[in-house]
Structures are given as structure tokens and as C-alpha cells.
Amino acid sequence: MSRVSERKRKMTRIGKVTIGILVVLVMLLFYFTWELLADNRVEAGNGDKQKNKQELVTGSKPNTENQEEKNPSSKSEKLDKDTDSSTKQDEQSAKQANKKKEDAEVEKNQTEHQTDQQQAEKEKAPAKEPSGTGKTIYLTFDDGPHPQATDRIIQLLEQYNAKAAFFMLQPNMRNNPELVQHMVDHGHTVGAHGVTHNAKKIYQSPQTFVQEMNTTLDFIKQTTGVASKLIRAPYGSKPYITPPFQAASDQQGFILWDWNIDSEDWKRTDGSFVPYTIQQVNQYQGHESLVVLLHERPTTADHLEGLLQYFQSNGYDMQALDAATTPVQF
Ligand SMILES: [Zn+2]
Numbered sequence: 001m002s003r004v005s006e007r008k009r010k011m012t013r014i015g016k017v018t019i020g021i022l023v024v025l026v027m028l029l030f031y032f033t034w035e036l037l038a039d040n041r042v043e044a045g046n047g048d049k050q051k052n053k054q055e056l057v058t059g060s061k062p063n064t065e066n067q068e069e070k071n072p073s074s075k076s077e078k079l080d081k082d083t084d085s086s087t088k089q090d091e092q093s094a095k096q097a098n099k100k101k102e103d104a105e106v107e108k109n110q111t112e113h114q115t116d117q118q119q120a121e122k123e124k125a126p127a128k129e130p131s132g133t134g135k136t137i138y139l140t141f142d143d144g145p146h147p148q149a150t151d152r153i154i155q156l157l158e159q160y161n162a163k164a165a166f167f168m169l170q171p172n173m174r175n176n177p178e179l180v181q182h183m184v185d186h187g188h189t190v191g192a193h194g195v196t197h198n199a200k201k202i203y204q205s206p207q208t209f210v211q212e213m214n215t216t217l218d219f220i221k222q223t224t225g226v227a228s229k230l231i232r233a234p235y236g237s238k239p240y241i242t243p244p245f246q247a248a249s250d251q252q253g254f255i256l257w258d259w260n261i262d263s264e265d266w267k268r269t270d271g272s273f274v275p276y277t278i279q280q281v282n283q284y285q286g287h288e289s290l291v292v293l294l295h296e297r298p299t300t301a302d303h304l305e306g307l308l309q310y311f312q313s314n315g316y317d318m319q320a321l322d323a324a325t326t327p328v329q330f
Helices: 003-059 061-070 072-098 101-128 150-159 170-175 177-185 206-224 243-252 273-283 298-313
Strands: 136-142 165-169 189-194 290-295 317-319
Touching (some): 150 177, 150 298, 165 170, 170 206, 177 206, 189 206, 206 243, 273 290, 298 317
Parallel strands (some): 136 290, 136 317
8 A cells, every 4th residue: 555545544534533523513512402492492481371370360350359349348358468469479480480391381271271261250340340339230120011000110210310121021011012112211121021921831841931032022122113132031040941941042142131139029018128128238248230120010119219219328320231231140
């Protein structure tokens, strides 16, 4: 072998070694870049999670405030809760920093789900308290119209700046169509209560129920031009409105209203329904708007003023429920 070819061989070996070293260096560079990027992704994931947690805390605030309106003494409790929640938040962020990427993804999904629920509740909340006072009461009168009650009730409502809803029976409307028009003229809400008011007949099947309500709503439309979808089931939705009835009702676009205060005016004809109703209103522990069940009866008209007087002087806003109000159901 000549000296020249010997030298050439040496050079080739040096070249191979250099290329080898270069390849290893490039691989190491790729590896470290990859690790660095992976770290950044975990941090970004935690950032999202933190943001979601914050939304969750903010989302829960309106509920606390609603409770506070009902119970002013809980103000200091709320302050405590706020301090509590910020401490918790700090702990959570410390924990989050240590969590692995997979953990972060799973929790993120769960948190997003919870945030959706909170958001849905938040959106529902304003419908519960539409007035500025936060004390809204929905008066409802069933079974009318009644020639010895309707106009007297309308006059009293006018006097106390109150609006109400009337759920009527089709035969009674047929006998007194002008009274239905009076209700509409005075800005009250009108809805259907059926035809027979006989449980065996109206609840015979979902079809008979829908039929009675449609007959009644059609009559309202023909008489007043009002296309109402509001209904009240005779004797209330329990136990009669089973899932098949509810499905048939939903299919028609009916808005079914129950109540949470039963005045028992049909039984307490001597006027004792007034203190009985006031007592229930003051003891009410639920979070829905107050919906009072009354009836278009002469004895109710006789004593109604006492109730209207109480609500007015105690800052209640007596409004007519309508299609936009979230219905109260048992
Ligand atoms: Zn009834």
C-alpha cells in the first residue's frame, strides 16, 4: 500500500467518526427540544385548568348573592366563604403544579362539565327574580270565569297595581266570553284548565288531556285573539302528569304551571285563606318564585283585598306569569 492511499484511508476514517459524532449531537438536540416542549405543554394545560377553576368560583357567586338577598344576615358568612375559597385556590394551584399531564387533561374535562352546569344554573337564576325588589309573587286564579267573581277580582287587582294569571275552563268561558276579554284588556295572563275538570275523563289518556287543553286554548284564541300555551292541570300535575302525559304536553308546546302556595280558598270560604296564605308565604323555604293558587269564587273575591293589601305593604311585586317565566312544577 502506498503512502498516499494510506493517508486517504485515515482521512476517510476521521470523516466517518466526525459524521457519527454529528449524528449523536443532532439526536441529543432533538431529544432535549422534545423534553422542553413537553414541559411547556403540561404548563399550558395547568393554565387552562386554573382558568376554569376561576370561572367556577365566579360562576358560583350569583347563587350566593341570591341567597343573601333572601337572608341578609348571611353577609359575614359570605365574606368568610370568599376568604376560604381564595385559600383553597392557592392550595389548588400548588397541587396543580405537581400534577402530570394526563391528570390535568382528565380534571380539565371534569371541570369543564361542572362549569357548564354552573353556567346553566346562572342563566336560569334571573328568571326566578325578574323584579328589582326580589320579592315577586304570581297570583293564579283557577276554574273561572265566574259571573259573580271575575270582575270584582279584576277591579281589586287594578286597585293594588297587581297582575295575575287566570287558568279557565272552556264551558265557563263559553257562558261568559266577555269576562275573558276583560282579563286580557286589563293586562292579565290567560291560560287553559281544561273542559270537564273530571279526573277520570281528562286523564283517561294523554290524548284526552291534550284534546281538552287544545279545545280550551282554541276558545281563548277565538274569543280574545291571544295565542296562549299556558296550562294548569286540574288537581295539579301530581300524580296525573306521568311521563307519557308530559311528553304529549311537550309535543304540543304547552307550558305547564303548578303552584307552591295553596291558599285553600275553595275550602276556607270564611276568609281564613288570607292569614293561611300569608303564613305559608312567610315560611316558604324554596328558591322558586312564589306561585299562589286561588280560585274564581265569590267567597274568594269577598276576602281577596286583605291578601293584596298585605302583599303591597310588604313590598311584594304581584306579576302575571307568562310564557317567558320558568314554570313552577311539583
Ligand atoms: Zn281547578
